[in-house]
Amino acid sequence: MSPKNVFIKTYGCQMNVYDTQRMLKSLSSHYQMTEDIEAADVVLFNTCSVREKAEHKIMSALGELKPLKKKKPYLVVGVGGCVATQNADKLLKKVPHLDLVFGVDQIEDLPQLIHNAKNGQRKSETSFKQEYSFYAVNSLVENVPKLVSSFVSVIQGCEKPCTFCIVPTTRGFEKSRSHQEVIQEARSLVGAGSCEIVLLGQNVNAYRTKEATFEELVASLDFVPRLRYITSHPNDVSDEMIRIHRDQKNLCEHIHMPIQAGSNRTLKRMVRLYSREEYMDKIKKIREEVSTIAITTDIIVGFPGETDQDFEETLSAIEEAQFDHVFAFKYSPRPGTPSKEKFSDDVPENLKNERLQRVFDVSEKMHLAQNQSYVGKKVEVLVEGPSKNNPKKLTGRTRNNKIVNFIGKNLPDGFKIKNNAKSFVNVVIHDVTPHSLNGCY
Numbered sequence: 435m436s437p438k439n440v441f442i443k444t445y446g447c448q449m450n451v452y453d454t455q456r457m458l459k460s461l462s463s464h465y466q467m468t469e470d471i472e473a474a475d476v477v478l479f480n481t482c483s484v485r486e487k488a489e490h491k492i493m494s495a496l497g498e499l500k501p502l503k504k505k506k507p508y509l510v511v512g513v514g515g516c517v518a519t520q521n522a523d524k525l526l527k528k529v530p531h532l533d534l535v536f537g538v539d540q541i542e543d544l545p546q547l548i549h550n551a552k553n554g555q556r557k558s559e560t561s562f563k564q565e566y567s568f569y570a571v572n573s574l575v576e577n578v579p580k581l582v583s584s585f586v587s588v589i590q591g592c593e594k595p596c597t598f599c600i601v602p603t604t605r606g607f608e609k610s611r612s613h614q615e616v617i618q619e620a621r622s623l624v625g626a627g628s629c630e631i632v633l634l635g636q637n638v639n640a641y642r643t644k645e646a647t648f649e650e651l652v653a654s655l656d657f658v659p660r661l662r663y664i665t666s667h668p669n670d671v672s673d674e675m676i677r678i679h680r681d682q683k684n685l686c687e688h689i690h691m692p693i694q695a696g697s698n699r700t701l702k703r704m705v706r707l708y709s710r711e712e713y714m715d716k717i718k719k720i721r722e723e724v725s726t727i728a729i730t731t732d733i734i735v736g737f738p739g740e741t742d743q744d745f746e747e748t749l750s751a752i753e754e755a756q757f758d759h760v761f762a763f764k765y766s767p768r769p770g771t772p773s774k775e776k777f778s779d780d781v782p783e784n785l786k787n788e789r790l791q792r793v794f795d796v797s798e799k800m801h802l803a804q805n806q807s808y809v810g811k812k813v814e815v816l817v818e819g820p821s822k823n824n825p826k827k828l829t830g831r832t833r834n835n836k837i838v839n840f841i842g843k844n845l846p847d848g849f850k851i852k853n854n855a856k857s858f859v860n861v862v863i864h865d866v867t868p869h870s871l872n873g874c875y
C-alpha cells in the first residue's frame with residue numbers, strides 16, 4: 435500500500451519544531467510528509483498559545499481549511515500543541531470540521547488517534563503522562579531532511595511560577611529525558627551529518643535525572659562538533675555551568691537568558707525570582723569567565739501596572755546588559771495564568787506599541803554598534819545552506835550565534851554540506867546590519 439500524505443504546519447518555538455519531527459517519526463510507517471496541503475490525507479496544526487496573536491493565527495488557518503474538508507470529506511484535520519492542550523473539547527465544539535485534538539504527550543499515539551478519527555470518533559486527548567515519552571527522532575526519520583543543526587529535546591514542561599506564562603499549563607510538570615537516550619540520539623544525529631546539536635527545554639537548565647544533572651549531560655556531549663542549549667532561567671544558570679562554558683571547547687559561546695523586565699517592581703509581580711541586580715551580577719560573572727560570550731534575552735513590555743518609570747528601567751537594563759539580541763513582546767494576558775487572574779491588563783495598546791518600538795530602537799542601535807566590531811575580522815561559520823533573501827549567498831552562524839550571510843568566492847562549484855570539514859568555513863566580515871554580518875569566504 436502506498437503511503438498517505440500528511441501536511442503539518444508548525445507555529446511557535448523550537449520545541450514545537452521538534453515536536454513536528456516527533457509527529458513525522460510517529461507517523462512514518464504509514465505517512466509521508468507533503469508540503470502541498472491540497473494533496474494531504476491528514477492535516478495537522480502544531481500550535482502555540484504563548485500570546486493571543488499566535489492563537490488567532492491558528493483559528494484563521496483552521497477556518498481556511500473548511501473548503502478543502504468539504505471537497506475531501508475523508509481528510510483528517512487535527513490540532514496538537516499548546517492551543518490543543520489549553521482548549522481540548524472546546525476546540526471540537528467551536529470548529530465542526532475538526533476531527534482530532536491531541537496534546538504533547540499523545541504524539542506517539544497519533545497513528546491510533548488518526549485511525550479512530552477516520553472511523554468517526556471525534557475526540558480530544560490532551561492529558562499529561564507520568565513518564566517522558568519521547569524516543570529517538572530525527573535521524574531515524576527518512577522523510578525529514580537531514581539537518582546541519584538539529585534539536586534534541588531533553589526536558590519537557592516547566593515548574594517556574596512566572597505569572598504571565600501559559601507554558602506550565604500547556605506543557606505540564608518537568609520531565610527529563612533519560613541521559614542514555616539523549617546521548618544515543620545525539621550520536622545518531624552526528625553520525626548522520628549534524629554538526630550542531632541544540633539541547634531544548636522550556637527551562638533546559640532544570641534538566642535532572644538519576645544519572646545526570648544538566649551540567650553532567652552537557653559534559654558528556656563532548657563528541658558533538660558544536661553544542662548549544664536553549665532556554666535558561668537565570669536562576670538555574672549555575673557557577674558550574676559557567677565554568678563548563680569556559681572549559682568545554684565544543685560548547686558555543688551563547689546563552690539565551692530572558693530578563694523580561696528591568697524594574698524590580700515588575701520582576702516581583704512577574705514572580706521571576708531574581709532582582710535586576712542579581713541578574714546583572716550573573717551576566718557579569720558569565721562575561722568574566724567567557725569574554726566572547728553572546729547573551730540574548732526576552733523582554734515583555736506593558737505588563738500590568740508597568741509605569742513609565744518601570745519601562746525606563748527596562749530600557750536602561752537593556753543598555754546596561756549590552757545584550758547581543760533582544761526578543762521583545764507586548765504583554766498578552768493568557769487564560770488561567772496568575773497575572774490574568776490577579777491584575778488588569780491596564781497598559782493601553784497604543785502605549786504597549788510605543789514601548790515595544792522603543793525597545794526595538796534601543797536594541798537595534800546597540801546591536802549595530804556591537805556588530806560593527808566584527809568588520810574586518812575572520813569568523814568561523816557553520817554553513818546552514820543558501821540565504822533566504824539571496825539564493826546566490828550562503829548563510830550560517832558563528833559560535834556565538836550571529837547570523838552570517840556570505841558569498842562563497844572560494845567555494846568549489848556545487849559546494850554541498852556533506853561533512854563536518856566542509857560545513858565550517860572562515861568568513862571575513864565586510865559589512866553588518868543590526869541583525870546580521872555580511873562577508874566573503
Ligand code: SAH
Nearest residue numbers: 598599636637665692732733763764765766
Ligand atoms: N522558557 C521559555 C519561555 C517560553 S515563552 C522558552 O523560551 O522556551 C518565550 C517568551 O515569550 C518568554 O520568555 C516571554 O518573554 C514571552 N512571553 C511568555 N508569555 C507571554 C505573555 N503572556 N505575553 C507576552 N509575552 C510572553
Ligand code: F3S
Nearest residue numbers: 592594596599601636
Ligand atoms: Fe514560562 Fe517562566 Fe517557565 S517564562 S516557560 S514559566 S521559566
